[in-house]
Amino acid sequence: MASKKQIRVGMVGYRLMGRAHSHAYRDVPFYFNPDVEPRLQAIAGRDEESTKAAADKMGWESWETDWRRLIEREDIDLIDIVTPNNTHADIAIAAADAGKHVFCEKPLAMSLNEAKRMLEAVNRTGVTHMICHNYRFSPAVQYAKKLIDEGRLGKIYHMRATFLQDWLMDPEFPLIWRLKKEVSGGGTLSDLGAHIIDLARFLVGEFHEVAGMMETFVKKRPLGTMTNNLKGQIQSDQWGEVTVDDATMFLARFHNGAIGTFEASRFSRGNRAGNRFEINGEKGSIRWDMENLNNLHVYLEEDEPGLQGFRTINCTEESHPFAGSYWPAGHILGYEHTFVNIVFRLMDGIAQGTSPEPNFADGVKNQAVLEAVEQSAEKRGWIEIPD
Secondary structure, rough: OOEEEEEEEEEEOHHHHHHHHHHHHHHHHHOOOOOOOEEEEEOOOOOHHHHHHHHHHHHEEEEEEHHHHHHHOOOOEEEOOOOOOOHHHHHHHHHHHOOOEEEOOOOOOHHHHHHHHHHHHHHHOOOOOOEHHHHHHHHHHHHHHHHHHHHOOOOOEEEEEEEEEEOOOOOOOOOOOOOOOOHEEEEEEEHHHHHHHHHHHHHHHOEEEEEEEEEEOOOEEEEEEEEOOEEEEEEEEEEEEEOOOOEEEEEEEEEEOOOEEEEEEEEOOOOOOEEEEEEEEOOOEEEEOOOOOOOEEEEEEOOEEEEEOEEEEOOOOOOOOOOHHHHHOOOOOOOHHHHHHHHHHHHHHHHHHHOOOOOOOHHHHHHHHHHHHHHHHHHHHEEEEOO
16 A cells, blocks of 8 residues: 655644644554654754753654754654744744644734734645644534534523633742743733633634733742743742733623633642533533543433433543544543644645644634733723624
8 A cells, every 4th residue: 555645744842732742643643544644753942952852752753953944944844833932923934934834832822913924924825724722622522512513502601611720829939931921922811711712712602802800929939940741940049020910810702692701720729720611502501621521511401300410421432523533432532632633633634735723813813812801901891802
């Protein structure tokens, strides 16, 4: 049999999300049968020793110490961006201008204008582009989307969503890049809020207006750096100012008439990754919790009295989206499989010359909501989302 065309991947960055993406590229051909297959061609990082070690550990064939050199290479077809947020635009635009497909971690950019420039670049050059909102690709979330699209819940009235963590609660946790607005573009709102905003757009629809509040509980921290798995290392006895939010809450109205409440926090003790939502419609409701990501809780009003109540659907059956490519029913999937699923869609998009959702257009719309929430918190009022 003839071998499939290989998509030669160049990844910029290599820490937490770099590990998740690398694993997905390696596993996609094992679980799925894409028309094209990824090849772990090269990664780029600033520190040669660390980059080489990461390449060796994760199975990349080569490495560079300058992302510009990576983009210039003729043996690279796809640029994967897993770097701090202030580098996304420069890398993505340069990659698109060089004719490379682009896969970018969220949030897409530092601002709405920057996100628009990134979208313009990929549209101008016609390359395939996606943004890595991986939680869409849990089989349970995909099944929730199917139930909503089929009208099983009827008209949607409410969505309430949270993304709660507690890894920043130690006041002596170091001042990492995620806590500096000039590098991250935003704090908990853009890091965690971007995910639940994307889930809301995917499941409920487009936002119309928002009203938010933001708070920074720990104003200064010792200087330090990020290590793997959301760990930090203090590097100095000097302290610096935290310039982003530790927690954000906001209300929302959707174009279809639904309303929503959203909360993102890194100061929610006992919550390691509390990415959760509940959606209520005229005929039923659904609940999902990322810490138990295989299960979707479904209530249907059409059930007869006495049997009404939330049922737990373990979304590992062949009839559930993506699940049939893995193990027998009840054999549980994990966090890493959401990345395998989105990379499968990315490979399909490259093969077909399309940009599957979520793509940079979704990233722009997400950025518009993020920016509106921040403006609302500053002005203490409702802000309408621009078209």
